[in-house]
Amino acid sequence: MAAVTLTNVVKRFGSFEVVHGANIDIADGEFVVFVGPSGCGKSTLLRMIAGLEDISGGDIAIGGKVMNDVEAADRGIAMVFQSYALYPHMTVEQNLSFGLRMNGNPKADTDRRVKRAAEILRIDELMQRRPKQLSGGQRQRVAIGRAIVREPQVFLFDEPLSNLDAELRVQMRVEISRLHKELGVTMIYVTHDQTEAMTLADRIVVLKAGNVEQIGAPLDLYDDPANRFVAGFIGSPKMNFLSAKVVDTSNSAAIIELVNHGGARLRKPLRDAFPAIGAEIVLGVRPEHFFEAGEGDCDIPVKADVAEHLGSVSYVYANSGPEELIVEREASRQRASGDHFTVSIKAERSLLFDKAGARIR
Amino acid sequence: MRTQNATAYRFLTPYLLIFAIFWIWPIISSFIISFQATRTVPWRFAPAFNWGRLIGDPAFYNALKNTLLILVIQVPVMIALAIVMAVLLNSPLLKARGLYRFAFFAPVVVGEVAYSAVFRLMFSLDFGIVNKLLDSIGLPKVDWFSNVTPAMALIMIAVTWRWAGYNAIIILAGLQSIPEDVYEAATLDRVSRVKQFFHITLPLLKPVIVFCAVLSIIGTMQLFTEPFLITERGGPGGGTETLGLLLYRQGFRSLNFGYASAVAYTMAGLAITITLVQLWLMREPK
Ligand SMILES: Nc1ncnc2c1ncn2[C@@H]1O[C@H](COP(=O)(O)OP(=O)(O)O)[C@@H](O)[C@H]1O
Ligand SMILES: [Mg+2]
Numbered sequence: 015m016a017a018v019t020l021t022n023v024v025k026r027f028g029s030f031e032v033v034h035g036a037n038i039d040i041a042d043g044e045f046v047v048f049v050g051p052s053g054c055g056k057s058t059l060l061r062m063i064a065g066l067e068d069i070s071g072g073d074i075a076i077g078g079k080v081m082n083d084v085e086a087a088d089r090g091i092a093m094v095f096q097s098y099a100l101y102p103h104m105t106v107e108q109n110l111s112f113g114l115r116m117n118g119n120p121k122a123d124t125d126r127r128v129k130r131a132a133e134i135l136r137i138d139e140l141m142q143r144r145p146k147q148l149s150g151g152q153r154q155r156v157a158i159g160r161a162i163v164r165e166p167q168v169f170l171f172d173e174p175l176s177n178l179d180a181e182l183r184v185q186m187r188v189e190i191s192r193l194h195k196e197l198g199v200t201m202i203y204v205t206h207d208q209t210e211a212m213t214l215a216d217r218i219v220v221l222k223a224g225n226v227e228q229i230g231a232p233l234d235l236y237d238d239p240a241n242r243f244v245a246g247f248i249g250s251p252k253m254n255f256l257s258a259k260v261v262d263t264s265n266s267a268a269i270i271e272l273v274n275h276g277g278a279r280l281r282k283p284l285r286d287a288f289p290a291i292g293a294e295i296v297l298g299v300r301p302e303h304f305f306e307a308g309e310g311d312c313d314i315p316v317k318a319d320v321a322e323h324l325g326s327v328s329y330v331y332a333n334s335g336p337e338e339l340i341v342e343r344e345a346s347r348q349r350a351s352g353d354h355f356t357v358s359i360k361a362e363r364s365l366l367f368d369k370a371g372a373r374i375r
Numbered sequence: 376m377r378t379q380n381a382t383a384y385r386f387l388t389p390y391l392l393i394f395a396i397f398w399i400w401p402i403i404s405s406f407i408i409s410f411q412a413t414r415t416v417p418w419r420f421a422p423a424f425n426w427g428r429l430i431g432d433p434a435f436y437n438a439l440k441n442t443l444l445i446l447v448i449q450v451p452v453m454i455a456l457a458i459v460m461a462v463l464l465n466s467p468l469l470k471a472r473g474l475y476r477f478a479f480f481a482p483v484v485v486g487e488v489a490y491s492a493v494f495r496l497m498f499s500l501d502f503g504i505v506n507k508l509l510d511s512i513g514l515p516k517v518d519w520f521s522n523v524t525p526a527m528a529l530i531m532i533a534v535t536w537r538w539a540g541y542n543a544i545i546i547l548a549g550l551q552s553i554p555e556d557v558y559e560a561a562t563l564d565r566v567s568r569v570k571q572f573f574h575i576t577l578p579l580l581k582p583v584i585v586f587c588a589v590l591s592i593i594g595t596m597q598l599f600t601e602p603f604l605i606t607e608r609g610g611p612g613g614g615t616e617t618l619g620l621l622l623y624r625q626g627f628r629s630l631n632f633g634y635a636s637a638v639a640y641t642m643a644g645l646a647i648t649i650t651l652v653q654l655w656l657m658r659e660p661k
Pocket of ligand 1: 027032050051052053054055056057058059
């Protein structure tokens with residue numbers, strides 16, 4: 015059981031800086047997901063926590079102890095690799111017990127730990143097989159089993175589900191969630207898939223190009239993103255971003271005009287900051303926050319371009335000019351390409367960003 | 376489908392003809408010749424003539440003993456050396472990797488006669504650099520060419536020099552196919568580098584090592600160049616004569632084709648047998 019604390023963590027490869035001073039506090043027993051687009055430094059952060067990469071600056075502490083110069087094996091962590099990294103020439107049982115056997119762990123204890131891991135992951139019947147003879151999902155279980163056997167204080171997962179097909183991914187996601195409840199230990203999980211992040215995490219760390227953009231509970235990030243990047247990254251389909259211009263500010267609100275939608279106007283109450291009149295800004299509206307005509311504060315007539323019917327919901331790609339909107343509609347199976355309809359935006363169900371992407375509240 | 380195949384075979388005919396005349400026929404022919412007395416005109420069928428002689432020929436047993444001795448000592452030493460060289464080549468600390476790779480591979484490309492001449496010079500009793508080095512560190516000079524044991528050692532050193540790098544390059548390819556994260560997983564499992572080598576690297580290299588061993592066994596069974604050129608036709612006094620040399624002596628000096636063919640078949644039979652035993656010993660469990 016251990017908390018993990020990253021203080022101003024920097025990583026450079028040569029002179030190329032890929033992590034620019036990350037500060038992340040992970041509580042004991044918490045499930046934290048690092049999410050961000052490919053190449054943003056998620057794996058690098060995780061590998062620094064694991065001790066597989068040197069730390070160029072700052073401190074990483076596990077269980078209150080600074081680990082910068084501690085050997086990977088002594089950090090009390092276990093890691094599940096994206097490619098599983100199973101020992102190809104060993105049976106599942108040997109894979110699980112290898113580390114313990116190499117360290118002279120008493121056989122009875124090794125057997126007990128291996129048996130327990132096999133039970134937790136339901137891989138008892140596979141113990142004598144080799145990795146080659148396992149399916150992707152089974153390999154994944156063995157890789158997790160090998161981590162469990164170490165009885166670590168912190169589990170690290172690097173995109174563990176990205177090599178699995180969609181159905182298996184959902185299934186394993188549930189299993190990992192269950193595992194976290196069962197073991198109650200700290201887990202740090204890296205993914206580029208925001209759905210995985212939303213479904214698994216107690217808290218999400220959103221990363222972009224080596225910077226921490228926002229840390230928060232999944233629904234907090236969804237409801238209250240700190241900037242346009244987080245707003246766009248969290249949620250599927252993506253949030254719509256509508257170009258707008260401030261035409262007036264009065265009574266702790268801004269009147270904005272949607273420049274690509276026939277000059278439709280919206281009164282957006284603000285709390286902290288008031289953009290200058292004439293400033294170009296961006297209004298963010300999630301697909302599920304377009305209401306029926308007249309229900310909101312600002313109506314926009316649009317024309318359906320393409321409609322995707324998923325059964326429970328439909329996504330209509332619609333436009334009224336150069337800006338395409340994704341509109342979620344429940345049970346609107348009859349909506350077809352070419353239809354004209356009106357969507358309505360509610361001020362409290364939309365977000366305002368300045369030109370640079372920072373949130374205006 | 377049928378006509379397609381026929382067309383294909385028509386295009387292949389020139390190659391198949393050459394293959395049949397220069398590969399298949401000699402193999403069959405020498406098998407037949409090995410059952411013939413070839414020192415009489417005309418040759419006549421006499422199964423016991425060559426094979427019977429082989430069984431009782433001290434020269435054959437001498438050559439067989441020398442060949443197997445070289446095989447048993449040189450091949451394992453060379454493979455072990457090749458593994459070490461491959462691991463060093465694969466080290467991330469190594470600078471100028473391409474240069475080393477080329478240097479290791481170069482001996483295979485060097486002409487046999489040239490390399491043998493250089494070896495003769497290097498190991499010569501009075502002028503050779505090897506004896507000079509031995510001398511300079513206070514060891515007695517060795518007469519590499521006049522005594523059987525040093526001469527055998529010289530053959531093994533020469534063969535190892537020529538082929539170790541070649542095998543190292545093959546093993547290097549095997550090393551590079553082992554994914555890095557397997558080692559990272561082992562590091563997290565607190566497995567030392569040495570244990571990683573013996574418990575992960577070596578087992579995963581096994582198929583490549585078996586391949587190299589089989590190639591080397593077949594090569595050594597046919598060993599000819601070094602005892603012919605470096606120790607001057609198996610000298611001293613047949614002390615380094617190999618089966619390949621015996622074959623040459625019988626076939627092309629005494630023109631005793633029947634006996635030479637019998638020796639050739641014995642060599643091939645031994646190579647196949649040893650290889651099969653080797654493959655059986657190193658087979659994958661289950
Ligand atoms: N060993 C390395 N040497 C140099 N650059 C690296 C190395 N590993 C990763 N990088 C760079 O660091 C950045 C972050 O990589 P990574 O952490 O793997 O991203 P992610 O896991 O988020 O996709 C990338 O730009 C990548 O090219
Ligand atoms: Mg990654």
